[in-house]
Each structure stands twice: as structure tokens, then as C-alpha cells.
Amino acid sequence: MNVAKLLDKRRVDWTELEKLCEAMELRGRTESVSAKHRGAAGVARFSSLYRAACADLALADAYQLPPNTVTYLHRLVARAHNQLYRTQPASPGGWVRLLLEEAPQRIFNDGCVRVATLVFFGLFALAMVLGASEERFPSFAENICGTKMLEATSASFEKPLSVSPDQYSARAAFYIRHNTGIGLQCFAYGILLIPCLFTLGYNATVLGATFGYMSRSGVEGGDHFFEFVTAHGPFELTAIALSAGAGLRLGVGLFHTRGLSRVESVREAGRQAVPIMAASAVMFILAALTEGFLSPSGAPYLVKVVWSIVSSGLITMYFVILGFPRRESTDTSLVRTARYADLVDSRDPHAGGRVDAT
Amino acid sequence: MAAVQPLDTTIGVVTPENIAFEYQLAGPFRRLPAYLVDLAVRWGAILLVGGVAVMFFGLMNLLSSFYGPLAQAVILIAIFLVNWFYGTILEAYFNGRTVGKWLCGIRVIEVDGRPVSPRSALLRNLLRVADMAPVAAIHTWNPDIPPLYVIPTGIIGLVSMTMTQRMQRLGDLAAGTMVVVDERKWQLPIAKVDDARVPALASYIPGDYLITRKMARTLATYVERRHFLTPQRRREVARNLSDPLIQRFDFRKDIDPDLLLYALYYKTFLSESHREPADLGPLAGYSPLAKDAGKPTGIDQSMIPGQPSSPAPLPLPTASDPG
Structure with missing residues (x-):
């Protein structure tokens, strides 16, 4: 068998396949190569050329092709393979199913979410109690948050809440970017465990201490502060705990492998963590919209309380009704x-x- | 299977057509430039959206003061979306490539060779933050700068890449993806023989000599690489193979080992086995066989270019390589 002749014969096909690959990479279709590659004919031609290249690669050893030709064939087949088996774009239905079916089921059953929730709300409650008791721990809140920040918070809530409506969108956007960003960061650091727990604990303690400080009787602006946080509190606090829970799931997967290989265990944990994180991100965005549009508005306190109760109810329903283990x-x-x-x-x-x- | 795998950064993929092809894995030095390009593209996109928003809402602002904060909102949301979801969206829609990956010729695929799924793309891009850790804060060196500006060092991702077989960072590990080299252009390499002595020598190789696959591969590798070696090194390398061959073919001992391997390559890959004898030109009548050593030859030393005129009856002196 004369290799040079064989190569010359096959090279025509390979070059054509390369041209088709190039057209597919740039435009996702084959018709720009030539008129006869338009539409279905082009796709059929592409697949038959691809199969021919596969066959050439399979027979490379029998043909005694030189190694660099084999390398070339590997590249060519890989390139065509990438075009033939492309990524399927995510369907909207898939995301809805992820959020409404998979996520609540995972959240209900996930031990890491429970741990994160306990850590977050436990530290939050503890810091709030410590920060509120003026006689026993007079300087706790100041030590945690710093006097400057507490005074600034107090001063900013002295006046009744009435942000002009044209500022709402900018505020909501800021909260989406800032708070969801913190949540995503907390999730990502979860794979390293310690930074995630630190972020979670830090946020819980600072928030709790601020809440406690503002609930002291002598502090100005306490009423307005609680009026402000009522509406978006349920969504936001749950979202923080959830994102940390999803992150911890990743980190625990890295260290506690349950009989799988470490890499396989992390992959499994990643598969489980994505729905939880997605649910958390949606909650962050809902919280940010509430915080931007409803919380700073001059709407009656009753509306905010009703929204708070409704959102808590929605979250509970989401976790319990959609999340209850289904056989x-x-x-x-x-x-x-x-x-x-x-x-x-x-x-x-x-x-x-x-x-x-x- | 694992026992014979070469120590290399290639990874095999078996396609549904039951063909195993190989990918070369992309290491940190290919991925860092791609990341930097993506960083530039990201901020370019944000600036573009910001500029358009400011211009558009600036015009609208003449009508109502409502649009100023709206422009601010658009910019903030753009920063959020682009910074967190740029990689996810591009990898999901452009078959595992971002702009930087496209420029650097790399691609993300699943570890089993399938294209990356949107979910994996999301996870690996979200976890980039952890791979970039720990961050170095600038205000450690200069206390005047507020602790807002931090430089991600990426040590965690680098350590993870060096310690995993597929050079995956933590995000890749969790998402089950890997980054492979996927260049656009590949030249089809064929070694050309432009030395007139090669066909001549090749015609003397006995027809009953069967070249094994291993031998063919060795010859091809040798001929591809011989251009990078000096003639002395070539001879040194080739001698290991050519000495037994000279014995086997019953050739003269003073034949250039490099030339013999080259001729064998020519005979294996390039010549027609049933073609009429090559046009030997001035080399006609020359014989490398040991039994013909004493016969006069038609070879003229000066006909071969670049050849030092040597007094000895060496028909094919060793030191020349006109190619």
C-alpha cells in the first residue's frame, strides 16, 4: 500500500470536512462552503465525511500512516465530533422543572442546608439577644459592628421611610447585584468550607447585632428600621442560609466521599448543589425587588407585614409541599x-x- | 489499557461511532491568557452596555427625570449579569467556548467527551471565585488604599490543576468538565524526499524485507525529526537501527545510517512497489551491496551538491545532506 497515494486520495475528503467544520464553527451551518452543501444535503455530506474520517482513523494502524498524519486525523475527528455533537441549549422547561421539582426536594432532604440554616439563624438569634440586652452586654453590638456603622444605621432610619419612587429601580438593581453576588460568592467558597462558614457566620452575627441594637428602647429610628426590614426579611435571610447550604454540600462532598472516589463524590455533590443554589438565587432576586420597591416606600406598614407573611408562607409551601419526599x-x-x-x-x-x- | 499509556497530557475519547480519538489537555499556561482575554471582554461589554444606557436614557431624561436612576439600574444589573454569567452563557451557547477560549484554541467538554451541558457550565463558572482564592488585598502593602481592591491569586485553582490527572480546577471537578486544546488549523504533514540518492538506495532494499508496523512508525518519527538534528547526531541515532539492517541487506559497512533509514522510509511510504526503477541519473550503475564493493561505479562525486571531495572510494559519503 502506497501511503502517499492514499493520503492524496483521502486528503480531498479531509479538506472538505475541515472546510465544513470551519463553516459550522463560525455560523453553525454548512451552506457557506458551496452551493451543494446547502441545508439537509450539507448535513448529510458532513456526517458521511465525518464517518469516513473516523474509519480512516480506525484503520490508520493498518494503513501504516505516519504518526503526524495520525495526529492530524485525531484533531480532525475531534473537531468534527465537536460540531456533530453540539451542546443542547437549556430549555426553559428544564429550568422550571429544576426550580419547582428538583430544588425543593433537595432542600428538604439535604443535611447541609439544615446545618447552614441552624448555624445562620442560631448565630443570628444569639447575636440579636446579646445586642439587645443593654444591661448585661452593653458594648457587644458596638464591638461587633463598630460604633460608626451603628450610628450611621440609626441616623439613616430617623426619618419615616419615603424614598421617591423613581429611585426604586436603581435600589433594586443595587441589591440584586450586591446581595446576590454575596450569596453566589458564599456558594463558591463553600467548596473550601472554611470561607463559606466564615461568610455565613459573619453575616449572621453582624445582622443579628444590628437588629439587637436597633431594638433597644433608647435608639432612634428603631421603628423605621423594622418597618424597612419586615418585607424583604423572609426571602433574604432564607436565601443566605440556602446559598451557604449549597456551598457546604460541595465542600462536604470533597471531604466526605461516602465510598465514591473523591472526584466522583465532588461531581455528585455539584449535581445536588446546583438546584439549591438556583433556588437561592431566585430568592435573592425576589428579596432585592422587594427591598428596592416595597421596603423603602411609604406604603402602610400593614401592606409590608402582609407581604412578609405571604412570602414566608410561600417559602414554607415551597419547602414542605413541593419538597416533601415523593415516592x-x-x-x-x-x-x-x-x-x-x-x-x-x-x-x-x-x-x-x-x-x-x- | 492504562499500562501502555504514554506519560503525556492526552486523553482518549470514545465516540458513538466507536472510534477512540485523542485530545490534548489544556494546562494553566493556555488557560490564563484565555481568562485574561475574557476579563477584558467582560469589562468591555459592561462599558458598552453602560455607554449605550447612558446615551439612551440621557436622551430620554430630557422628557422625564425618571430615567436617570433607570440607567443606573440597567448598568448595575449589567455588571451583575456579565460578571457572574458571562462564561456560563457563552459556553452553553457556543459549544463550550468563550471569546478568550476561542482565541486561545481551547474548549470545555465534559470528562466523558460529550459537549458541556448548560448546568455544568453554570457550576464551573460560579465556582471560579473559589479557584481564584486566596485573594491578595492591595491595602496590605499600601494602607491608604481602601480594602476594596483585591487581586485574586488563583493558587487554589493552580494547585488543583497540578494535582488532578485531567488538569481540572475545583470548578471543573465539581461540574465534571475538562478543558482541551481544540485548534482551528492543522497542517497535513507529509515529509518530502528531495535527495536523489534516496530512491537509488531504496531500489536496492530487498523486496522480501517486510516492514513491521512498529518499524514503520519508528521510521516516520525519525524522518519527521531528522531536520532538527545535526548530521553527526543523525548518524548516531540511526546507527542503532541501521547496523542490523546493513547486515540483513548485505550492504557495505560504510553506508550512511541516516541515508539508509531515509531510503527505507521512502520505500515504505512514498514509492510505488511495482513502479519501474527510479531514474537514477548520475547514480546509475552504483551498487551499495557488499559484493559489488570493488566494482567501478558511474557515480561522480562532484555531481552531488554540497559534497566534500573525499579521496576514499566512498560512493555515499556520510557527512552530506543537500536537503
């Missing part, structure tokens, strides 16, 4: 539906095994 509809279930025709068929002696199964 998969498997064959182990005693009750199942079957069409009459199936039942008649199953009496057939040839399908004796199925009679037992029913």
Missing part, C-alpha cells in the same frame, strides 16, 4: 394503573411472568 412511581408500588388490554394479555401463558408481577 417514585416504581413497580414496587402495590397500586398501579393498567389498561384492560394489558391485563388480558398478561393472562396469556406465554407471558406467565407478568401474571405474578401483577
Whole structure:
């Protein structure tokens, strides 16, 4: 077998395949190469050329092709493979299912979310109690947050809440960027465990101490402060705990492998963490919209309280009703539906095994 | 399978067509430039959106004061979206490539060779923050600068890349992806033989000599690389193979080992086995066989370019390489 001649013969096809790959990479279709590659004909031509290149690669050893030609063929097949098996863009239905089905199920069952929630709300409550008791721990809140920050917070809530409506969108955008960013960062640091726990604990303590300080009787602006935080509190605090929980899931997957290899364990944890993080990001955005549009508005306190109760109820429903462990509809279930025709068929002696199964 | 794998950064992928092809993994030195390009593109996109928003809402501002904060909102949301989801969106829609990856010829794929799924792209891009840790704060060296500006050092990602087989950072590990080299252009390499002595020598190689696959591969590798070696090194390398061959072919001992391997390569890959004898020109009548050593030859030393005139009856002196 003369390799040079073989290469000359096959090179025509390879060059054509390369041209098609180039066109696919740039425009996602093949018709720019030539007129005969338009539409279905082009796709068919591409796939047959790809299969031919695959066959050449498979036979490279038998043809005794020189190594650098084999390398070339590897590249060519890889390149064509990448064009043939492209990424499927995410469908909107997939994201809805992720948020409404997968995420609550995971959240309900995930130990890391429970730990993160306990850590966050536990530290938050503790810091709030410590910050509020003026007699026992007079300087706790100041030590945690700094006197300057507390005074600034107090001063900014002295006047009744009435931000002019044209500022709402900018405020909401700021909260989306800032708070969701912190949540995503907390999630990402989760794979290293310590930074995630630190961020979680830090936020819990500072928020708790501020809440406690503002609830002291002598502090100015306390009423307005609580009026401000009522509406978006449920979404925001839950979202922080959730994002940290998702992050911890990743980190725990790295260290606690449960019999899998470490890499496989991290992948599994990543698969589980994405829905939780997605739910958390949605909550952050809802919280930011509330914080931007409802919280600073001059709307009656009752509206904010009602929204707070409604949002808490929504979150609870989301976690409990959508998240309650569902039994998969498997064959182990005693009750199942079957069409009459199936039942008649199953009496057939040839399908004796199925009679037992029913 | 793992026992014979070369110590290299290639990774095999078996396609649905049951063909195994190889990818070369991309290491940190290919990925860093891609990241820097992406960083520039990201901020370019933000500036573009910001500029358009300011211009558009600036015009609208003449009608109502409502649009000023709206422009601010658009810019803030743009910063948020672009900074966190630039990589995800581009990788999901452009088959595992961002602008930087496209320029640097690399691509993200799943570890099993499939294209990257949007979910994996999301996870690996969100976790980039952790890979960039720990951050070095500038105000450590200059206390006047507020502790806002930090430089990510990327040590965690680098350590993770060096310690995993597929050079994955933590985000890649969690998402089950890897980054491979996927260059656009590849030249089809064919070594050309432009030395007139090669076909001549090749025609004397006995027809019953069967070249094994291993030998063919060795010859091709040798001929591809011989241009990078000096003639002395070539001979030194080639001697290991050519000495047994000279014995086997019954050739003269003073044949240039490099030339013999080159001729064998020519015979294996380039010549037609049933073609009429090559046009030997001035080399006609020359024989490398040991039994013909005493015969007069038609070779004229001066006909071969670049050849030092040597007095000895060496028909094919070793030191020349006109190619």
C-alpha cells in the first residue's frame, strides 16, 4: 500500500470536512462552503465525511500512516465530533422543572442546608439577644459592628421611610447585584468550607447585632428600621442560609466521599448543589425587588407585614409541599394503573411472568 | 489499557461511532491568557452596555427625570449579569467556548467527551471565585488604599490543576468538565524526499524485507525529526537501527545510517512497489551491496551538491545532506 497515494486520495475528503467544520464553527451551518452543501444535503455530506474520517482513523494502524498524519486525523475527528455533537441549549422547561421539582426536594432532604440554616439563624438569634440586652452586654453590638456603622444605621432610619419612587429601580438593581453576588460568592467558597462558614457566620452575627441594637428602647429610628426590614426579611435571610447550604454540600462532598472516589463524590455533590443554589438565587432576586420597591416606600406598614407573611408562607409551601419526599412511581408500588388490554394479555401463558408481577 | 499509556497530557475519547480519538489537555499556561482575554471582554461589554444606557436614557431624561436612576439600574444589573454569567452563557451557547477560549484554541467538554451541558457550565463558572482564592488585598502593602481592591491569586485553582490527572480546577471537578486544546488549523504533514540518492538506495532494499508496523512508525518519527538534528547526531541515532539492517541487506559497512533509514522510509511510504526503477541519473550503475564493493561505479562525486571531495572510494559519503 502506497501511503502517499492514499493520503492524496483521502486528503480531498479531509479538506472538505475541515472546510465544513470551519463553516459550522463560525455560523453553525454548512451552506457557506458551496452551493451543494446547502441545508439537509450539507448535513448529510458532513456526517458521511465525518464517518469516513473516523474509519480512516480506525484503520490508520493498518494503513501504516505516519504518526503526524495520525495526529492530524485525531484533531480532525475531534473537531468534527465537536460540531456533530453540539451542546443542547437549556430549555426553559428544564429550568422550571429544576426550580419547582428538583430544588425543593433537595432542600428538604439535604443535611447541609439544615446545618447552614441552624448555624445562620442560631448565630443570628444569639447575636440579636446579646445586642439587645443593654444591661448585661452593653458594648457587644458596638464591638461587633463598630460604633460608626451603628450610628450611621440609626441616623439613616430617623426619618419615616419615603424614598421617591423613581429611585426604586436603581435600589433594586443595587441589591440584586450586591446581595446576590454575596450569596453566589458564599456558594463558591463553600467548596473550601472554611470561607463559606466564615461568610455565613459573619453575616449572621453582624445582622443579628444590628437588629439587637436597633431594638433597644433608647435608639432612634428603631421603628423605621423594622418597618424597612419586615418585607424583604423572609426571602433574604432564607436565601443566605440556602446559598451557604449549597456551598457546604460541595465542600462536604470533597471531604466526605461516602465510598465514591473523591472526584466522583465532588461531581455528585455539584449535581445536588446546583438546584439549591438556583433556588437561592431566585430568592435573592425576589428579596432585592422587594427591598428596592416595597421596603423603602411609604406604603402602610400593614401592606409590608402582609407581604412578609405571604412570602414566608410561600417559602414554607415551597419547602414542605413541593419538597416533601415523593415516592417514585416504581413497580414496587402495590397500586398501579393498567389498561384492560394489558391485563388480558398478561393472562396469556406465554407471558406467565407478568401474571405474578401483577 | 492504562499500562501502555504514554506519560503525556492526552486523553482518549470514545465516540458513538466507536472510534477512540485523542485530545490534548489544556494546562494553566493556555488557560490564563484565555481568562485574561475574557476579563477584558467582560469589562468591555459592561462599558458598552453602560455607554449605550447612558446615551439612551440621557436622551430620554430630557422628557422625564425618571430615567436617570433607570440607567443606573440597567448598568448595575449589567455588571451583575456579565460578571457572574458571562462564561456560563457563552459556553452553553457556543459549544463550550468563550471569546478568550476561542482565541486561545481551547474548549470545555465534559470528562466523558460529550459537549458541556448548560448546568455544568453554570457550576464551573460560579465556582471560579473559589479557584481564584486566596485573594491578595492591595491595602496590605499600601494602607491608604481602601480594602476594596483585591487581586485574586488563583493558587487554589493552580494547585488543583497540578494535582488532578485531567488538569481540572475545583470548578471543573465539581461540574465534571475538562478543558482541551481544540485548534482551528492543522497542517497535513507529509515529509518530502528531495535527495536523489534516496530512491537509488531504496531500489536496492530487498523486496522480501517486510516492514513491521512498529518499524514503520519508528521510521516516520525519525524522518519527521531528522531536520532538527545535526548530521553527526543523525548518524548516531540511526546507527542503532541501521547496523542490523546493513547486515540483513548485505550492504557495505560504510553506508550512511541516516541515508539508509531515509531510503527505507521512502520505500515504505512514498514509492510505488511495482513502479519501474527510479531514474537514477548520475547514480546509475552504483551498487551499495557488499559484493559489488570493488566494482567501478558511474557515480561522480562532484555531481552531488554540497559534497566534500573525499579521496576514499566512498560512493555515499556520510557527512552530506543537500536537503
